[in-house]
Amino acid sequence: MTVVVRTITRILLPISLVFGGYVIMHGHLTPGGGFQGGAVAASGLAMVVVAFGASRLAGRKGLLSSLESLGGVAFAALGFLGLGLTFFANVLAGAGGLFGNSVPYGPNPGDLNTAGTLPLMNWAVGFKVLAGLGAVVLLFALFGENHDR
């Protein structure tokens, strides 16, 4: 692509990745969550594929594939973590420690350190969606001949 598109992509890629991480991280407090944040971050990845060509990223297919598998396994493992009560029981909520604060009463800006396993599941889903959608775009761009335009 032209130098305009490449420069805009260099500027917008960190913004897109950081905003995707923000949407995932505040998934249990604000609108958004794992899928939305992962889609926002994957749009940055798609921008890189369109602007710089897929041949430069061809070696990262294995990384994306393993990251997607890791996200799925982490989500299932977090579900099995509550198997003492029921499947997907939220054992970390209200227990202190990691994401274990109790939710404050009344109108409040929200405490990030609450909700138990839900933020961890948001991260798992976010990485899975980021790697999955990124791998879809990357493999679609790599299909056929590999000319860089």
Add this chain to the structure above:
Amino acid sequence: MTLWAAMLTMALVMVVIASVLAVVLRDLLAAALALGAQGLLLSLAFYLLQAPDVAIAQAGVGAALTTAIFLLAIWKTRRKEEE
């Protein structure tokens, strides 16, 4: 007419205009960009309808990812539509 209703009406009218453009344009690159604009305006309409969750998903998937996939598909085939 309140400001909210005016903005929602304008967004929906522009969604219809962008959709019609995406259908009738013969240049496939311009049609793909019109489809991306339609997704972005639709996410604005979702935001005005108090559904920011759907709006973020629509902006990420509908406006960015499908446009990227259509651009890559156009580069791999040809740009002009033929009869």
